Amino acid sequence: MDKKNHIIEAAKGLIGRFGFKKTTMEDIARAARMGKATLYYYFKSKEDILREIIEREGNRLRKKLLEAVANGRNTREKLEKYTFTRFHFLRELGVYYRTIKDELYSHLEFIEKERKKFDRFDLDILEKILKEGMEAGEFKIKNPRYYAFLLLQAIRGLEFPILTGEALSFESREIDLDKALSTLLNILLYGISRSEA
Amino acid sequence: MDKKNHIIEAAKGLIGRFGFKKTTMEDIARAARMGKATLYYYFKSKEDILREIIEREGNRLRKKLLEAVANGRNTREKLEKYTFTRFHFLRELGVYYRTIKDELYSHLEFIEKERKKFDRFDLDILEKILKEGMEAGEFKIKNPRYYAFLLLQAIRGLEFPILTGEALSFESREIDLDKALSTLLNILLYGISRSEA
DNA sequence: TTTTCGACTCAAAAACCAAATTAGTCTAAA
DNA sequence: TTTAGACTAATTTGGTTTTTGAGTCGAAAA
Numbered sequence: 001m002d003k004k005n006h007i008i009e010a011a012k013g014l015i016g017r018f019g020f021k022k023t024t025m026e027d028i029a030r031a032a033r034m035g036k037a038t039l040y041y042y043f044k045s046k047e048d049i050l051r052e053i054i055e056r057e058g059n060r061l062r063k064k065l066l067e068a069v070a071n072g073r074n075t076r077e078k079l080e081k082y083t084f085t086r087f088h089f090l091r092e093l094g095v096y097y098r099t100i101k102d103e104l105y106s107h108l109e110f111i112e113k114e115r116k117k118f119d120r121f122d123l124d125i126l127e128k129i130l131k132e133g134m135e136a137g138e139f140k141i142k143n144p145r146y147y148a149f150l151l152l153q154a155i156r157g158l159e160f161p162i163l164t165g166e167a168l169s170f171e172s173r174e175i176d177l178d179k180a181l182s183t184l185l186n187i188l189l190y191g192i193s194r195s196e197a
Numbered sequence: 198m199d200k201k202n203h204i205i206e207a208a209k210g211l212i213g214r215f216g217f218k219k220t221t222m223e224d225i226a227r228a229a230r231m232g233k234a235t236l237y238y239y240f241k242s243k244e245d246i247l248r249e250i251i252e253r254e255g256n257r258l259r260k261k262l263l264e265a266v267a268n269g270r271n272t273r274e275k276l277e278k279y280t281f282t283r284f285h286f287l288r289e290l291g292v293y294y295r296t297i298k299d300e301l302y303s304h305l306e307f308i309e310k311e312r313k314k315f316d317r318f319d320l321d322i323l324e325k326i327l328k329e330g331m332e333a334g335e336f337k338i339k340n341p342r343y344y345a346f347l348l349l350q351a352i353r354g355l356e357f358p359i360l361t362g363e364a365l366s367f368e369s370r371e372i373d374l375d376k377a378l379s380t381l382l383n384i385l386l387y388g389i390s391r392s393e394a
Numbered sequence: 395t396t397t398t399c400g401a402c403t404c405a406a407a408a409a410c411c412a413a414a415t416t417a418g419t420c421t422a423a424a
Numbered sequence: 425t426t427t428a429g430a431c432t433a434a435t436t437t438g439g440t441t442t443t444t445g446a447g448t449c450g451a452a453a454a
Binding site (some may be wrong): 139141145146150155172189191 | 283343352
């Protein structure tokens with residue numbers, strides 16, 4: 001298990017720097033100071049190593065998100081902590097995500113699977129936040145899961161440029177994303193009319 | 198000028214069906230029933246034909262959008278007409294856009310230019326809608342252009358899947374985008390709390 | 395028994411080259 | 425002013441060889 005971690009760490013570094021295709025099994029073996037065949041004792045394929053890395057990163061982010069949300073006192077705070085956490089994690093992972101995305105023309109099924117898992121998680125957590133808001137009497141909506149979905153897409157509209165590596169710019173200045181996110185939350189919660197009240 | 202239109206139409210059909218690279222100048226010449234050299238009398242290069250097509254489509258969309266918005270009686274209606282028009286145009290153009298995007302690994306500068314032109318246009322029109330809303334006493338915000346920007350990004354979050362060709366799905370059912378867009382506008386205008394009032 | 399490795403295979407990718415296409419030009423004629 | 429046929433130079437294609445790298449195996453070390 002400890003060895004497995006060791007391999008994962010080595011692989012993560014290399015893949016992050018050079019991309020998945022450019023990183024060879026020999027490279028990983030060398031970085032982990034062991035023979036190539038040994039890797040196959042712990043992992044059944046090169047793809048399997050990537051699968052594990054992605055799975056772990058996913059779990060790490062989910063854990064972070066749950067912790068972040070737990071600390072919020074009301075809907076506003078929870079949403080803010082949620083989006084910020086998500087956001088900084090994505091930024092941190094950005095390069096990684098992109099190199100992999102670019103290389104894997106053919107999207108691997110486990111990446112697709114992880115993406116779906118995350119979609120569900122996002123919806124679950126947002127739905128929960130909305131339901132708690134309703135219980136606290138903050139507002140009343142009929143279909144919280146549908147609302148969660150719309151919120152999620154709206155938020156993604158802002159974070160999308162990060163994933164593609166473009167800068168989000170407004171009036172040709174690069175934008176402060178935390179601030180933008182915060183204002184967007186205000187709009188979503190209170191509406192344009194009341195968002196500055 | 199009429200000949201130019203004729204060429205553009207021929208080219209548009211072919212490029213739409215087979216993509217930009219697969220369509221040869223001879224193909225276009227044949228479809229327009231003229232010699233290849235004639236094309237070069239009207240256009241300085243193959244790229245130049247594409248440039249003109251894109252520019253024209255852009256103008257057509259902008260015109261449609263202006264018309265749509267002009268018919269709205271209040272902010273809500275204007276935004277709805279705006280987003281719906283945008284949206285259906287994008288869907289119609291989807292295939293076109295995608296084949297070109299896929300082929301032009303290297304993004305051409307005139308496409309980038311058109312994209313920027315559109316960004317500005319979007320901001321301008323949304324800002325105008327918001328300002329008119331303020332004048333009508335519907336709401337009061339400090340920085341309408343910044344708000345226009347946030348609105349735009351939020352809306353893009355919903356329409357993005359169209360551009361990439363994915364279906365936007367919620368709970369594994371494909372979603373009615375007009376309806377989703379409409380609800381999102383409610384949220385943006387009135388806030389979650391009041392969006393169902 | 396569990397773990398590691400060097401040496402091997404084979405499928406896929408890179409490198410290479412020749413042949414064919416095709417964007418763009420030119421000259422001349424309608 | 426507009427059109428076209430013949431031409432060129434650059435790019436793309438298709439087919440071949442070479443190299444690389446994922447994955448296996450059997451033996452040895454721990």
